Amino acid sequence: MRRFTWFNATSLTLGFAFLYLPMIILVIYSFNASKLVTVWAGFSTRWYAEIFRDQAFLDAAWVTLKVAVVSSTVATVLGTMAALVLVRAGRFLGRTLFSGMIYAPLVMPEVITGLSLLLLFIGIGLDRGIFTIILAHTTFSMCFVSVVVSSRLVSFDRSLEEAALDLGCSPAEAFRLVTLPIILPAVISGWLLAFTLSLDDLVIASFTAGPSATTLPIKIFSSIRLGVSPEINALSSLLIGIVTVGVVAASLASKNAAIRQQREEQAALRRTG
Template sequence: MRRLSWFNTVSLTLGFAFLYIPMIILVIYSFNAGKLVTVWTGFSTKWYGELFQNEAFLNAAWVTLKVAVISSTFATVLGTMAAYVMVRGGRFYGRTLFSGMIYAPLVMPEVITGLSLLLLFIAIGLDRGTLTIVLAHTTFSMCYVSVVVSSRLVTFDRSLEEAALDLGCTPFDAFKSVTLPIIAPAVISGWLLAFTLSLDDLVIASFTSGPSSTTLPIKIFSAVRLGVSPEINALSSIMIGIVAFGVITTSLMSKRAITRRQAEENKAVQ
């Protein structure tokens, strides 16, 4: 095993410190008893209680969660279909244009995407609200799902599908029974990526949201412009805790699955 050099150690330490020290400070000051977020006056959890009584934040959190679940589901379905066409469709007329349209949102500035969607909704007379945010988030997150699923389909062993077809399966049954279960980790990863992008989006949502459909990032940004309150620290700490719990849980599940797979392989060898 190679040991880390002093340069790598210092670089990693500074990098992790730059990333996580602000988060640690934020979590610490979320338990501050005073209203000033930079002056420690004592330990208290009252701001968490105040947060759960704040209807504006709760409504924004509900809208954000609802939009994220719906848009990521639609994006996963459409992105998987697009990836399947790109990988399995072969050469067809308009393939270059189709692939360019799929990957364009990856490099398109969010301001341009949000403004163009806003003009589209105005042109067709669609009032801005939860529906427009869902459509916008589905549009820009679908390409990320397509990239993730395409990378898995490229390395997929097509002989498994051919075996299913030889045994009497229809192409749809072969996809449902063979292909989809194998690429399921990539599909789930794409859904989680789209879900995370939707939760975190501010720019596109600010163009496509209406007065009754404020998302949590927009609410936090609006509140911060008037000054950082302890409630925002408490909300951010809860979000950090949820993300940390999800990452740790996923890592433990992956490690357990790898250990179980290795144990099964060793037992098969014996």
């Protein structure tokens, strides 16, 4: 058994500091009373109040939230269907092309993806706005959902579905009653990943957004060109808090689902024993 040495402890501390220390500093300075970001002038929550009075930021946040919820939901449905085809359909004509098209956005530079979608929307005469951002975010986040769900389906016990079919369930009912509850943690994880990617995206949204639809990352990027303001620190701190709460809630839900499934399996074993 390996011992926990001082070298390992130092490496772990430096790694976590590199990842999280900038965010901690940002959160601390979001409570700075001074207009100068780097000069501490006392504790204050005035910049959080300023955010909720800034209509431009509120509109951008609302657009970002709508786009993230809709695109992640559509991407989760399509990604789950693609994962089922890749794992369950076996060998079929065009499988290599299909899997390549699914996984291409994983390695494709975002600039290329955004430019390609922009040319597509211009070519078909589709005005850029919220709808085009949703299409773009669904396109590049669907592959992440597919990877997450596929990894769960690979280890799925098909005998459970076969037992449901033998008991009279249709394939659709077997999927809804047996398969979906078991792979639900992976589906939820895929949705959260797609939601986070949509909230964070700047490059693709800048290509596909129109004058009537500005997302929060675009608004923040436009604002910091004139210098970082305390409002940006406060807004970033709120986003960090929202993402943290979402991750913790998803982890707790996944853990509770695993515990509940384990209890149901133990109860089933006791009944059959």
